[in-house]
Amino acid sequence: MFKVLHSTIYLLLISFASTGFAQNRDLHDVINRLKADLATASDSSANYARLGLLYLRLEEADSAEAAFQNALALRPNLAIAHTGLGRVYQNLRNKPNRALSHYEKAVAIDTTDADAHDRLIKTLLALEDMGSRARKAASQTIARFPDLPSPYLLLARAHREEGSAHQVALYYYKKYLERNPEDHETAYQFAYALYEAKEYRDLEDITSRMRGDPRALPLLAQALIQRRDHEGALAAFQRYIETLPEEEQPLFDDISYIGSRAEARAYRLASASDDKTQRERFLTRFWLQKDPFKTSGGALRRAEHYRRVWHARTHFGRKWPWDRRGEIYIRYGEPDYISTSRKLNAIVPLDVQRLQEQRAYAIYGDAGIEANFVGPVYPIRTMEEGGLGRVGNMGFTDYRPVTTTSGWTSVPWEVWIYKNLGQGAEFTFTDEFLGGNFDFAPVPSLTEEDLANAEASGRSYMSVIQRLNEFNSATLAQSLAAIEPELYSIEALDPLDFYFDALTFRGPENKTELQVIFGLPLDNVALPTDPDTTVVVERRTALIYPRALDFQNTKSALAIDITDDIRDRGLQALSSVRHIAEPGVYELAVEAWRQNTNRIGAYRQGELRLPAYHDKSHLMMSDIQVASRIIEADRAPDTSFVRGDLYIQPQPSAAFVPGMSMYVYFEIYNLKRDEFGQTRYTISYEVQKRQETGFALVSLLAKLGKKNTEAVGLSFDQVGTNPDENTYLEMPLTNLAPGRYTLKLTITDKNADQITKKDAVFFLTGTR
Numbered sequence: 001m002f003k004v005l006h007s008t009i010y011l012l013l014i015s016f017a018s019t020g021f022a023q024n025r026d027l028h029d030v031i032n033r034l035k036a037d038l039a040t041a042s043d044s045s046a047n048y049a050r051l052g053l054l055y056l057r058l059e060e061a062d063s064a065e066a067a068f069q070n071a072l073a074l075r076p077n078l079a080i081a082h083t084g085l086g087r088v089y090q091n092l093r094n095k096p097n098r099a100l101s102h103y104e105k106a107v108a109i110d111t112t113d114a115d116a117h118d119r120l121i122k123t124l125l126a127l128e129d130m131g132s133r134a135r136k137a138a139s140q141t142i143a144r145f146p147d148l149p150s151p152y153l154l155l156a157r158a159h160r161e162e163g164s165a166h167q168v169a170l171y172y173y174k175k176y177l178e179r180n181p182e183d184h185e186t187a188y189q190f191a192y193a194l195y196e197a198k199e200y201r202d203l204e205d206i207t208s209r210m211r212g213d214p215r216a217l218p219l220l221a222q223a224l225i226q227r228r229d230h231e232g233a234l235a236a237f238q239r240y241i242e243t244l245p246e247e248e249q250p251l252f253d254d255i256s257y258i259g260s261r262a263e264a265r266a267y268r269l270a271s272a273s274d275d276k277t278q279r280e281r282f283l284t285r286f287w288l289q290k291d292p293f294k295t296s297g298g299a300l301r302r303a304e305h306y307r308r309v310w311h312a313r314t315h316f317g318r319k320w321p322w323d324r325r326g327e328i329y330i331r332y333g334e335p336d337y338i339s340t341s342r343k344l345n346a347i348v349p350l351d352v353q354r355l356q357e358q359r360a361y362a363i364y365g366d367a368g369i370e371a372n373f374v375g376p377v378y379p380i381r382t383m384e385e386g387g388l389g390r391v392g393n394m395g396f397t398d399y400r401p402v403t404t405t406s407g408w409t410s411v412p413w414e415v416w417i418y419k420n421l422g423q424g425a426e427f428t429f430t431d432e433f434l435g436g437n438f439d440f441a442p443v444p445s446l447t448e449e450d451l452a453n454a455e456a457s458g459r460s461y462m463s464v465i466q467r468l469n470e471f472n473s474a475t476l477a478q479s480l481a482a483i484e485p486e487l488y489s490i491e492a493l494d495p496l497d498f499y500f501d502a503l504t505f506r507g508p509e510n511k512t513e514l515q516v517i518f519g520l521p522l523d524n525v526a527l528p529t530d531p532d533t534t535v536v537v538e539r540r541t542a543l544i545y546p547r548a549l550d551f552q553n554t555k556s557a558l559a560i561d562i563t564d565d566i567r568d569r570g571l572q573a574l575s576s577v578r579h580i581a582e583p584g585v586y587e588l589a590v591e592a593w594r595q596n597t598n599r600i601g602a603y604r605q606g607e608l609r610l611p612a613y614h615d616k617s618h619l620m621m622s623d624i625q626v627a628s629r630i631i632e633a634d635r636a637p638d639t640s641f642v643r644g645d646l647y648i649q650p651q652p653s654a655a656f657v658p659g660m661s662m663y664v665y666f667e668i669y670n671l672k673r674d675e676f677g678q679t680r681y682t683i684s685y686e687v688q689k690r691q692e693t694g695f696a697l698v699s700l701l702a703k704l705g706k707k708n709t710e711a712v713g714l715s716f717d718q719v720g721t722n723p724d725e726n727t728y729l730e731m732p733l734t735n736l737a738p739g740r741y742t743l744k745l746t747i748t749d750k751n752a753d754q755i756t757k758k759d760a761v762f763f764l765t766g767t768r
Helices: 008-022 027-037 044-058 061-074 079-092 096-109 114-126 132-144 150-162 166-179 184-196 200-209 216-226 230-242 261-272 276-290 299-316 324-332 350-370 448-456 461-470 473-483
Strands: 337-340 413-418 425-430 499-506 512-521 533-544 551-562 572-581 584-594 599-610 625-632 646-650 661-669 679-691 694-698 702-705 711-713 715-720 725-732 739-749 754-764
Touching: 027 044, 044 061, 044 079, 061 079, 079 096, 079 114, 096 114, 096 132, 114 132, 114 150, 132 150, 150 166, 150 184, 166 184, 166 200, 184 200, 184 216, 200 216, 216 230, 216 299, 230 299, 261 276, 276 299, 299 324, 324 413, 324 425, 324 473, 350 413, 350 425, 350 461, 425 473, 448 461, 499 599, 499 625, 499 661, 512 533, 512 551, 512 584, 512 599, 533 572, 551 572, 572 646, 625 725, 625 754, 646 661, 646 725, 661 739, 661 754, 679 725
Parallel strands: none
Antiparallel strands: 337 413, 413 425, 499 512, 512 572, 533 551, 533 584, 584 599, 625 646, 625 661, 661 725, 679 694, 679 715, 679 739, 702 711, 702 725, 739 754
């Protein structure tokens, strides 16, 4: 708490009033004694000030005001009397402007009175006075009382209104909340303003501080969505949902809008069960299948669904649980174009204009081509009479579209356009009963005059009715729901190309190890405008179990130094992640995203088989890893790519230039020992080049390299004692033409008379 030196009079007054109150004396008795002492008091102004404070306690405005005025008549510079009058006008008479002048006089007289300074700033806040005078008062108060919260709030709001000083406003808001962390309302108002302004970094900062206020959780979740922390966003939404009334919680998990009929029925059955695990398993599978990347295990799409439901409840929830706008928003998300009767949007993107023109021509014929629409193309109820405001013969007697020259509607309206939904969709909502609940705009009721006009323009009565029904939003919503019940667009993302390799090996505990290797071309990761700096790429993988019943995923960040001397050299940043899983057939999803940009790459491998390498009855071989270098592990530059006693530098692109050496690493499992405890096996290979007419064998000698057992040839006879071996081949890529090649590797177990084979593809480019 801050320490303030009060004036002697002020301390006496507070002490006197507090003592009287603490002893539970009758305040009116005290007032009567003070009045009796006025004639003989050495300082009547102090007694009048005491009387004023006591009347304030009793909330007797007239008496308090008279007492403070009498004190000031005797001593015009009595600060406590000015503060008292300010309290009378502000708290008892609701006249903050009159209060303000007295607070200003009080702080000018007594610069050490923190209470007067605080009341001055709070009055300025109540008056929403953020001008230069208010800012100066706040700055002076901070200089005198740096621990007082109110001046920081005033400066925060002042800079926020200014718009151009956003970071300064954020600084003062943080300072305010540090000093007054219990003011959740101010924190929420500021956080919501950040949300509306789409300033997500600052939004995350503020909402992270709002512990204990569940309203902050959906805002925090949306900030996390923006930086692709899907799991964190989902967790924030789920914590928020737990705080809601019991009847509201199911709204967030209800998939009836976006799922098929079968899925909605299955969800209802799962929800009806007391087994919450079964319900959650169903939802996990459902959202995993909806996830366009799948690397978050469905968290991306589920968090977005929760966001849409929260938005529908927050903005369209006057009718329980929401009006028609909420239904469309939950299905299709944020429209590409919105215009409302409250806020006309005259900035119409070109592709949206084309959709408007097509619809206008279909409904109004040639008359629709000439119009510029700033609202619904579909006709809605109008206030215009006769031909006023018509564009040619466009519109009907009581229903018109909204154009730049015709917009006098009798009902509030909103129009939403989704350019990538169906052939382009316009949803028109109207509030026909002026109650704040929007429904699809009704089909117009046509008059005989409308039908006559249609006939005169060459359009039949039935064709007009057909078009109005066809383009009515209710009809459109119903037809789209059957074929495209939901929309999640990734159009705004820019592609980030990268390489990956998925390799299987024997894993622990009878499981299989999957190694996913990323190759991030530095020239793809670095933007041309980047200075010499470090960029961070987030890599994700997901191994999805059969029928999407479960998944395991990884997420990690890789910092990459980008300098001029490594640009335009075809270099890659290499990294790897591991999965351990039961043998079987899976789906693999991989993703790379450059943080703080829209650049993202994602790939899926639909059928990834993880062999049962622990079946000791069969000779088996791991996948073949194509590498750019293999050396002994004790000579490795780091441990990133050490496997057993070897360091294997990956080449996930499998692309090489003439003159390089290609290395291929593999592991052999379940070799059979003979009666002498020895294994005898042969490693052989062939290389084929892909041609237009098929494949042609290529002569390419290799060196078998493993410690001191090097040999050169197309086939290698080996003797050992271990049933499992790991080794590699080194192949100098000389005298080969550019193209695609396939390496076919065969292992023959001479003791067991068994054979196993694997293939690997590599490419030779035309230049070094």
